[in-house]
Amino acid sequence: MDGRNKTEFGVAEIGADGKVVVPDAVAEAVRTLIRWAGDNPTREGLRDTPARVARAWKEYCAGYTDDPAKHLSRVFEEVGGYDEIVLLKDIPFQSHCEHHMAPIIGKAHIAYLPGNYVVGISKLARVLQAFARRLQVQERLTAEVADCIWNNLKPVGVAVVIEASHACMTARGVRTQGVTMVTSRMMGVFRDDERSRKEVLALMGRG
Numbered sequence: 001m002d003g004r005n006k007t008e009f010g011v012a013e014i015g016a017d018g019k020v021v022v023p024d025a026v027a028e029a030v031r032t033l034i035r036w037a038g039d040n041p042t043r044e045g046l047r048d049t050p051a052r053v054a055r056a057w058k059e060y061c062a063g064y065t066d067d068p069a070k071h072l073s074r075v076f077e078e079v080g081g082y083d084e085i086v087l088l089k090d091i092p093f094q095s096h097c098e099h100h101m102a103p104i105i106g107k108a109h110i111a112y113l114p115g116n117y118v119v120g121i122s123k124l125a126r127v128l129q130a131f132a133r134r135l136q137v138q139e140r141l142t143a144e145v146a147d148c149i150w151n152n153l154k155p156v157g158v159a160v161v162i163e164a165s166h167a168c169m170t171a172r173g174v175r176t177q178g179v180t181m182v183t184s185r186m187m188g189v190f191r192d193d194e195r196s197r198k199e200v201l202a203l204m205g206r207g
């Protein structure tokens, strides 16, 4: 753990209604933000909004309580002699940028060349979600996903490519629609061997 999930709030409590209990300080922070935005947090339509926003943020940031490595703890050793690239392509995800807390929406392509182990394929998407559901920059998200697979699965190669649009660039600020940020992290053979890198990028449709 890197300390980013260590806050004074601890583990969220669940109330009798089955919903996350929202601490007063958090609701008050949202009311302050509403006032700052120019509206009145006590008017009818906004009365329940602070609690909704607080719970929504707990959900957007559920990755802080999700250990990514845990998803790679169940591996399979016997895969019928399969020794080619395994690729999970076009995995949709949503994250939030740590600069503006605005949505980052995109898709990831995650590939690895197995060493002795393979994992259930859904686990690659679970690792992505565990890191994406935090405050992020795209570069770190890409690196964290790749490093997690590299360290836990001990494969021969890992390649992660993420393409995403940032609401902080589309909905505000420079307001450029349709721009995509592309980041990648290549490890092992995908970094060192030109042919392997070309092959994996071609499989990802980015060759």
Ligand SMILES: Nc1nc2c(ncn2[C@@H]2O[C@H](COP(=O)(O)OP(=O)(O)OP(=O)(O)O)[C@@H](O)[C@H]2O)c(=O)[nH]1
Residues within 6 Å of the ligand: 097, 098, 099, 136, 137, 138, 139, 166, 168, 169, 172, 173, 174
């Ligand atoms: N490298 C990188 N930059 C990001 C990411 N998400 C947002 N940003 C950028 O973070 C930068 C923050 O720049 P600042 O100048 O401090 O903030 P700002 O005044 O709101 O900047 P503008 O967005 O240009 O209005 C902006 O250029 C954003 O586009 C990301 O995942 N990776």
Ligand SMILES: [Zn+2]
Residues within 6 Å of the ligand: 097, 098, 099, 100, 101, 102, 166, 168, 169
């Ligand atoms: Zn941003």
